[in-house]
Amino acid sequence: MNQDISFINSWIKTNSRVLDLGCGDGTLLAALTKELNISGYGLEIDPESINQCVAKGVNVIEQDLNNSLQNFPDNSFDTVIMTQALQAMRYPHLVLDEMLRIGSQCVITFPNFGHWRARAYLTLRGRMPVTKQLAYQWYDTPNIHFFTYSDFEALCRERNITVLRKQFIAEQIPDRQLKNLWPNLFAQTAVYHLSK
Template identity: 65%
Template sequence: MLRVELEILKDWIRPASRVLDLGCGDGTLLEALTASHNIEGYGLEIDPDRITACVQRGVNVIETDINLGLGHFQDDSFDTVVMTNSLQALLRPDRTLAEMLRVGKECVVTFPNFGNIQARAYLGLRGRMPVTKQLSYQWYDTPNIHFCTIRDFEVLCRDLNIRILDRATVASNPVSEQLMGIWPNLFAQTAIYHLSKPPTGLSSSDSQNSPPTTP
């Protein structure tokens, strides 16, 4: 994950809180949050080499297939459930999101924005599935099977009655960074969301679902 993503994400994690990281990779994020926020963190990962890397870092890694759900965890057993750059690799992102909000009081989700102009241009002009530095796989060997755009994601949040507390976006260059403020779905390379369950007592129709302005 990018350093700038980490800096944004850090603001949404409370010190000494319990954090579950889905698809924790080599444990970099949990290690950083433990150092900066003294969190009690656990990471779920399925890749053997990444699990070993986590062990080497001293990160609490639990071998788990996230696609099978989070049935091992009680409701609200974590303060924050984080998932960076894994949403697009899930079998059913909608179900996992719902599970994350069951297990965590709040969630942080980051994903590559497929509505990005580079992706659009790649497909629109070259007529081929986008292959970028960030997403360097070919269409047939990619683990990323459920790409979405910022707009797609917010529609899903509305449908699942998920409350968007905050949104941040990251661009790949200074020009995009300027334009991203106006057209996030066109210029953001990565989207970072801070989510929670709807406030109790509100039905889905009147819950607060409009995204906040981009910081």
């Protein structure tokens, strides 16, 4: 599901170098290039997504994020972005370390499994949540690590990662009104701006 995260434009510097891990069809990089004249590269493994990036003129590199990112030198990018993919990584904490090694700053978005709808689904139905945002059955989901807003906050504290900014996305009522008050319960998606 594509959510509007155009507010991150103000988090990214004009003319900067941006690496998008799991760039999909290149929509985000194309927008950032148009608006901020960034020098952007996306990593992707899905052939159809790669085709679409190439057709758009977005720099796309076929590379599996679960393998090493060692080919990218330390601090070789200003910002490393990962949208809605951390939960699908084999070792999310190591990927996070790599992102902060490669980039001075990171932007990460992830679905909040602590959202009340997911909680209610599990509690009342006794089944793993299948929602609009997490539209997979448990056996075929690419999302192999379920974590909440609070879990991520704890991980950042443990690893001494600085949270520069964060913003919550919620589309429905009452989530929209309550997301900032109690993000772990009402935010559907969390968007973080991090640095070392």
